[in-house]
Amino acid sequence: MRQVGTQDHHGERPWWFDAVCYQIDVGAFADADGDGVGDLDGIRGRLGYLELLGVDVIVLAGIAGSDPASPALARLLAEAHDNGLRVLMAMDVDPARADPGPVLRPWLDQGVDGFHLAPRNDPADAVASVVAEYPDRIVIGSGTGGWQLLFGLDLAVAGFSAEPVRKAITTVLDSPGPRPAWAMASRDSTRIRDHAALTPVRAMALVQLALPGAVCLRHGEELGLPGTERVRMPWEGLMRPFGFSAARADWSSIPHDWVHFTVEAQLEDEESTLSLYRHAMEMRATHPAFTGDEVEWFGAPEDCFAFRRVGSSLICALNTSAEPVPLPPGEVLLSSRPLVAGELPPGTAAWLV
Secondary structure (H helix, E strand, C coil): CCCCCCECCCCCCECCCCCEEEEEEHHHCCCCCCCCCCCHHHHHCCHHHHHHHCCCEEEEECCCCCCCCCHHHHHHHHHHHHCCCEEEEEECCCCCCCCCHHHHHHHHHHCCCEEEECCCCCCCCHHHHHHCCCCCCEEEECCCCCCCEEEECHHHHHCCCHHHHHHHHHHHHHCCCCEEEEECCCCCCCCCCCHHHHHHHHHHHHHHHHCCCEEEEECCHHHCCCCCCCCCCCCCCCCCCCCCCCCCCCCCCCCHHHHHHCHHHHHCCCCCHHHHHHHHHHHHHHCCCCCCCCEEEECCCCCEEEEEECCCCCEEEEECCCCCEECCCCCEEEECCCCECCEECCCEEEEEC
């Protein structure tokens, strides 16, 4: 059983430095009491899955108006911490209008590990000042403020083309300020109908997880489900709502063909998107090559790129062209799709050392 600590797996940096943060829309994740709406006890019942997936931090969204002293939250915090998981609250706080202390302190007093704030500037560092009163707590924020991590959708906005993605990475890493927290959750919300459509999603997952900094995922993203709409998590079984709830209700808003995208189905498939995320996150957490806070770029064919984490041997290569391309020299650790005659196929990323 993992224990919550103050350092990462390298033993020298704070726990949040390269953390994988997993945002959960509480009402859409897992329903424990059978009323058709996800709840905190539902999340608690799925902590084993989150540990198996390899996340470090849970971000709870959609409960900011609830009672911080609720027994359900206390149970979730205790069990999450016992399993080595940190818990943040997604909040919408406007420090320019009022002292944020009365809003934030009740949650901090209950043991939450910090906040993921809605996009706002905090030029007076009012939020950061409150959080600093509590040891080892953090803020993921956007805009200006005393955040530990800066949430950014730069990769999502760049689309799936090598040069814009490279420019987005360079711009973020060259900018002063907090450590980046890379997110992809605003990608196209068109419903995915088959695994073949997930080629760019899988490739960009490897790019995202190879970069220096923290990573922000949204629940269902690891299954290849759309990231911008409210997604009821499909867990298991052959019939809607796929284990999300025992309630008898109209579940027609859940696509029937998500039967192929349930956690159960993907855990049994080594080639699934979930298996790719699991393998990638395990390597990211344990392989010694995932160090260094800068990247250096190699020469690459048109519509491709390759970068190395400075100070390590990790290389990430991406091919967004229409043709297979040669890989950089090295041992392949993982690829988002199978290689073709030793080359990187179109729409594919790979890690090498």
